[in-house]
Amino acid sequence: MAARAFRTSSSLLRTAAVSAPSSFSRPVLAIHQSRRRFAVSASKMSSYYEWEPEGPTVKTEIPGPKSRAAIAELDEVFDTRSLNMLTDYQKSSGNYIADPDGNVLLDVYAQIASIPIGYNNPALLKAARGDEMINGLINRPALGNFPPADWANVLKTGILKVAPKGLDQVFTAMAGSDANETAYKAAFMWRRQHERGGAHVEFTEAEMASAMDNQLPAGSSELSIMSFKTGFHGRLFGSLSTTRSKPIHKLDIPAFDWPQATFPLLKYPLEDYVEENAAAEKAALEEVEHLILNYRVPPCAVIVEPIQSEGGDNHASPAFFRSLRTLTRKHNVLLIVDEVQTGVGATGKFWAHEHWDLPEPPDMVTFSKKAQTAGYYFGNPELRPNKPYRQFNTWMGDPARALLFRSIIQEIERLGLVEKTAKVGDYLYGKLELLAKKYPGQFQNLRGKGMGTFIAFDNPRRDEFLVKAKTFGVNIGGSGKEAVRLRPMLIFEEKHADILLAALEKIAASW
Numbered sequence: 060m061a062a063r064a065f066r067t068s069s070s071l072l073r074t075a076a077v078s079a080p081s082s083f084s085r086p087v088l089a090i091h092q093s094r095r096r097f098a099v100s101a102s103k104m105s106s107y108y109e110w111e112p113e114g115p116t117v118k119t120e121i122p123g124p125k126s127r128a129a130i131a132e133l134d135e136v137f138d139t140r141s142l143n144m145l146t147d148y149q150k151s152s153g154n155y156i157a158d159p160d161g162n163v164l165l166d167v168y169a170q171i172a173s174i175p176i177g178y179n180n181p182a183l184l185k186a187a188r189g190d191e192m193i194n195g196l197i198n199r200p201a202l203g204n205f206p207p208a209d210w211a212n213v214l215k216t217g218i219l220k221v222a223p224k225g226l227d228q229v230f231t232a233m234a235g236s237d238a239n240e241t242a243y244k245a246a247f248m249w250r251r252q253h254e255r256g257g258a259h260v261e262f263t264e265a266e267m268a269s270a271m272d273n274q275l276p277a278g279s280s281e282l283s284i285m286s287f288k289t290g291f292h293g294r295l296f297g298s299l300s301t302t303r304s305k306p307i308h309k310l311d312i313p314a315f316d317w318p319q320a321t322f323p324l325l326k327y328p329l330e331d332y333v334e335e336n337a338a339a340e341k342a343a344l345e346e347v348e349h350l351i352l353n354y355r356v357p358p359c360a361v362i363v364e365p366i367q368s369e370g371g372d373n374h375a376s377p378a379f380f381r382s383l384r385t386l387t388r389k390h391n392v393l394l395i396v397d398e399v400q401t402g403v404g405a406t407g408k409f410w411a412h413e414h415w416d417l418p419e420p421p422d423m424v425t426f427s428k429k430a431q432t433a434g435y436y437f438g439n440p441e442l443r444p445n446k447p448y449r450q451f452n453t454w455m456g457d458p459a460r461a462l463l464f465r466s467i468i469q470e471i472e473r474l475g476l477v478e479k480t481a482k483v484g485d486y487l488y489g490k491l492e493l494l495a496k497k498y499p500g501q502f503q504n505l506r507g508k509g510m511g512t513f514i515a516f517d518n519p520r521r522d523e524f525l526v527k528a529k530t531f532g533v534n535i536g537g538s539g540k541e542a543v544r545l546r547p548m549l550i551f552e553e554k555h556a557d558i559l560l561a562a563l564e565k566i567a568a569s570w
Contacts, residue, residue: 125158129145150163152177169546175471218434225438232433239425245442290367361393398412403471501518502516503517
């Protein structure tokens, strides 16, 4: 395949206070010296960091010969069937992901929405070399038993600094699934504690004996966690029972008898379907209340994503979520908001549920991905178990990752990235609307207006679309059955949007 590259029409301005490490000078120079490029105009030429390439470069098919050889070797010892792209992380920088064959793609998938401020970010490299990080890595503590002396300060200056309003405590965890699992445990313990009469009431001998036999004591009923159809909350046993996005996640795995409500699948454009969408949300809320009151295994909590991500980028209105909060409070059921994919700025708010203008906060908010660490926030002291070791494992998170999140927060604040993501998202959405009018069959059900860069559209040939995008210099992902989802980093700018839009139009025009 002939070499392709995309470049902006003028050089990058160097506005960042942080310089690139010297180890990146050669790969970046090589990218800049690539001989074959196509000009793409950019409306704004500012740049947060100076170490990023000017644009994508495609030198070979993907995967190329070096990648194919490395994949074959890897497949001997590791399952590669879900592999998207073999990556050369040392040569990846900013918004761009590189492979062993010298291909450099604009990455708007970002490790499934998990890279917040770019590959090999200089601020994070600096943090990684610090004494605190080294101490956290080589002396990794069992946090429940042996927390570092400065652990409270690390939490207060990092994870808790950006805690959702009204939630001032945290349980740290390893990953998004782990965060949700521990939140579920907290919900179950909270409900049983209320049934017993309070945290001061001791467990009975019958309760402790039946627990060892995986049984409930006589007179007790099972409890559940309610989730929504097409939702995704992880792949561990409890979280998997609330995941409803694809059968492949759940096949052959024992699951709990837990209820699922219908998520209101809205029609687009929203302004053309106001009454139908309002009716869909009303019906969904009525179903939620019916299940709370009548399901054979009563729910003690409802978990919901602000935007159903893996299930197809499904949105609902702020009014829907406000009514859901009212329902859960009315029936003494906890509301858990799963912000694993939507959190940390991508929607133009630090937490997506901030768009809802809730009268009172959720009971728990789970997080991971862009935070590079995981856990759940809560405010009610009753959500802290009444005994030690009930919410516990060896690691209970990772101080090194908490330190990384602290540095990420500092960079987000220094550069105003949440506010800028909101503006870039508006710019990108407006341009995508024009593409959807020009190629209506390729950009169907465009959604995510006013939600930063958390944007998606449907394409009837979605899988082909994603493969073809790489040939035009873009790494992009899908979700649900037909959705193409955009998950760029918080350093994604208008100039990157222009490169993305040019590639998307080339794909659409090629069919």
